[in-house]
Amino acid sequence: MWLLSTIFQSPPSIWITGMSAVNVISMANVSYGEISGKHMKYSKFWNQTTNNSNLITNTKFSSRFGMLFIYTPSFLAGLASFWLFPHHNFRFLLLISALTIHFFKRIFEVIFIHKYSGSIMVDSGIVISLGYLISTSIMIYSQYLSQELGEPSIDLKYLGIFLFLVGISGNFYHHYLLSKMRKDGEKEYKIPKGGLFDFVVCPHYLFEILGFVGISFISQNLYALSYAIGVILYLTGRSYATRKWYLSKFEDFPEHVKAIFPYLF
Structure with a gap:
């Protein structure tokens, strides 16, 4: 624990501490779902047999549009952070640059690299897109607040x-x-x-x-x-x-x- 606290700074708020725990627990649950056969509704091995008649649940995106829908909000959040947080240190600049580049690469691949043969359920697309956006935004905001803590x-x-x-x-x-x-x-x-x-x-x-x-x-x-x-x-x-x-x-x-x-x- 001493080494962890030396290398990784504690979150600057109780809320961010809680979200850190929620993030690990939720991703562990999704991972268990993948292992046990409960896949997100966009993979090639997702079990598509469902009797749900809900319109949103049964509506699909084309794979290309769905992936753009998933990645674009997080890319825009990273891009906007350069303007929203103009006063930042070098570490903060590196972080928002890395996140923006990461999602730009994903969008580039969706448009120019990937080839598709399926579709993405709208409800899953919304959940995944929001998950990326919320996590990216919290990571950026947490780093912004952490600038006052000094260097590790x-x-x-x-x-x-x-x-x-x-x-x-x-x-x-x-x-x-x-x-x-x-x-x-x-x-x-x-x-x-x-x-x-x-x-x-x-x-x-x-x-x-x-x-x-x-x-x-x-x-x-x-x-x-x-x-x-x-x-x-x-x-x-x-x-x-x-x-x-x-x-x-x-x-x-x-x-x-x-x-x-x-x-x-």
Whole structure:
């Protein structure tokens, strides 16, 4: 605990402390849902059998529009923070830059990289979009308030920059490899190959985890750390579900390929 308090500053308010705990608990619950088969209603292995007649529940976005709907508010929040919080230190500038770049990259990939074959349920799209927006906004606001606390005893922001750049680059590269698996008009799924796909089924998630660990090191704020832990929990669970799905669909899926961490899990 002493080391944790030395590296990561305590949140500047009880409310942010509570939201840090809520974030970890909620993401752990969603991760358990992925592992146990209760998937969010946008994945290729979501069980689409439902008898709910609610109009919103049964309404769908196209995948491309749905992903833009999910990511754009958080990107705009990051962009607006440059104007809303003009007086900031270097660490705060690094954090809002990293978050804005992260969501800009996602929007860029939605428009120019990803290929789609499905749709996203409107209710799930709204929940996910709000989740990203609220978490991004709290992370930015918490960092803004934390400027008055002074610098942590151990400075991790430069290591954080390195991890963020490695994470965002590796994530983009493996998304690019996924996009090249299908020719225009093709909708069938294939076993991913190339890069770290030869070792894990979800290397793009592994690099996304690295990116958010980097953001937590840039911030050195407990809320950013709680968000990174939540990302680790969720993407680990989702990777497990993804590997399970591939094993069920492809008899020749290589058994040695792990879910997310090479040689381990």
